[in-house]
Amino acid sequence: MSKHRKIRLGMIGGGLNSFIGIVHRIAAYMGEEYTLIGGAFDSNYESALEFANKLELDPARTYPNIDTFIEKELALPENERIEAVVVVTPNFLHYPMAKQLIQAGFHVICEKPVTNTAAEAIELEELVHKHKVVFTLTHTYTGYPMVRQMKTMIAQGALGKIQKVDAQYYQGWINPVIHDKDKRATVWRLDPAKAGQSCCMGDIGVHAFNMIEYTTGLKTLKVLADVDTLYEDNPLDIDGTAMCKFDNGAKGLVRASQIATAEENNLRIAVYGTKASLKWEQENPNYLYFLQEGQPLQVLKPGHEYNGDLAKISTKMAPGHPEGIFDSMANIYLGTARAIRGEAYLEGAFPTIRDGVRGMKFIEAVLASAGNGNVWTEIVD
Ligand code: NAI
Numbered sequence: 380m381s382k383h384r385k386i387r388l389g390m391i392g393g394g395l396n397s398f399i400g401i402v403h404r405i406a407a408y409m410g411e412e413y414t415l416i417g418g419a420f421d422s423n424y425e426s427a428l429e430f431a432n433k434l435e436l437d438p439a440r441t442y443p444n445i446d447t448f449i450e451k452e453l454a455l456p457e458n459e460r461i462e463a464v465v466v467v468t469p470n471f472l473h474y475p476m477a478k479q480l481i482q483a484g485f486h487v488i489c490e491k492p493v494t495n496t497a498a499e500a501i502e503l504e505e506l507v508h509k510h511k512v513v514f515t516l517t518h519t520y521t522g523y524p525m526v527r528q529m530k531t532m533i534a535q536g537a538l539g540k541i542q543k544v545d546a547q548y549y550q551g552w553i554n555p556v557i558h559d560k561d562k563r564a565t566v567w568r569l570d571p572a573k574a575g576q577s578c579c580m581g582d583i584g585v586h587a588f589n590m591i592e593y594t595t596g597l598k599t600l601k602v603l604a605d606v607d608t609l610y611e612d613n614p615l616d617i618d619g620t621a622m623c624k625f626d627n628g629a630k631g632l633v634r635a636s637q638i639a640t641a642e643e644n645n646l647r648i649a650v651y652g653t654k655a656s657l658k659w660e661q662e663n664p665n666y667l668y669f670l671q672e673g674q675p676l677q678v679l680k681p682g683h684e685y686n687g688d689l690a691k692i693s694t695k696m697a698p699g700h701p702e703g704i705f706d707s708m709a710n711i712y713l714g715t716a717r718a719i720r721g722e723a724y725l726e727g728a729f730p731t732i733r734d735g736v737r738g739m740k741f742i743e744a745v746l747a748s749a750g751n752g753n754v755w756t757e758i759v760d
Contacts, residue, residue, distance in 0.1 A: 412712065478502070597627055605620055619636070
């Protein structure tokens with residue numbers, strides 16, 4: 380038996396009061412594959428040190444910024460140096476930080492949207508290939524066992540030919556913010572300097588888009604979109620709908636909103652084929668609904684033998700123990716660990732920079748379509 384060695388992990392952002400940092404840290408630990416060693420956890424160094432103290436991390440490996448992080452880590456012997464770095468900062472920092480890290484030879488686990496522009500995502504893709512590093516994009520929902528089962532069943536032809544896809548991501552949290560100018564100013568997601576070109580489509584529409592391409596394997600060729608900012612002095616979209624045409628001739632919808640009053644995290648996808656259909660929703664992630672003409676509804680669940688390999692390796696507990704958002708992210712970290720170790724992994728084990736390029740092209744096509752008077756706009760790859 381060879382000695383198991385955990386991957387040395389670093390983190391940029393994700394500090395004390397961050398929203399999604401905790402999900403990454405727990406996910407990284409779940410599979411016993413990573414140890415968090417250090418990072419530049421916060422824009423405020425004092426807060427970063429306080430955070431490191433809370434986690435009992437070595438303050439010497441807690442850096443004031445990413446430049447110092449890279450410089451000091453590269454100066455360490457290779458067998459001590461952090462190997463993979465998670466980027467969990469607001470959107471505008473993903474591209475410059477990921478670029479620096481890739482060029483310095485670190486594997487990168489990055490939050491979405493991967494960059495501010497498609498051109499930046501393409502540049503990162505080239506750098507990932509050039510520097511031969513692993514790049515994971517944390518489209519968290521692709522880690523759920525039943526989303527993975529959906530992907531497997533569709534690939535096996537369980538639905539026949541896909542003829543309609545409907546992906547929706549509805550939240551309501553911006554409703555109480557958008558009508559109050561003072562509150563608006565406190566939300567970085569509404570600030571183009573921090574969020575990038577889009578709020579709603581970049582934050583959640585891109586998850587719905589990714590779910591379609593991940594589960595169905597279809598490529599979106601064109602979109603006809605409409606987006607809304609609600610107020611003239613609010614620069615970024617907070618609601619949007621995109622009709623999509625796919626490379627098998629089918630059509631579909633990406634519907635996203637952050638002003639769907641009182642909705643929580645209502646991401647759902649339905650894929651309709653000539654033989655059967657599949658439906659899944661994030662707020663009840665352990666149920667995958669399989670609908671067949673003239674047959675009673677079937678509900679598939681994690682942990683059962685009837686699931687395919689991708690769902691099986693993504694399930695830790697016996698049937699009846701719910702798998703949630705932490706487990707989903709952990710599955711992405713597990714697939715990434717295999718890639719970092721140079722081990723074989725199943726297709727779909729984690730989203731990559733390719734998903735990032737596709738997502739950014741989708742966001743830009745949506746905004747161009749809406750901006751040009753709601754016209755069909757190609758996504759050229
Ligand atoms: P947040 O605002 O709660 O946290 C951001 C963190 O980054 C804070 O700890 C802040 O101090 C730190 N930070 C800011 N500038 C920094 C710098 N220059 N150097 C080091 N640290 C810095 O943001 P939240 O909601 O956690 O989002 C972070 C990213 O994660 C966003 O890109 C967002 O789109 C993405 N996200 C993804 C989700 C998913 O389901 N995959 C869910 C929520 C967020």
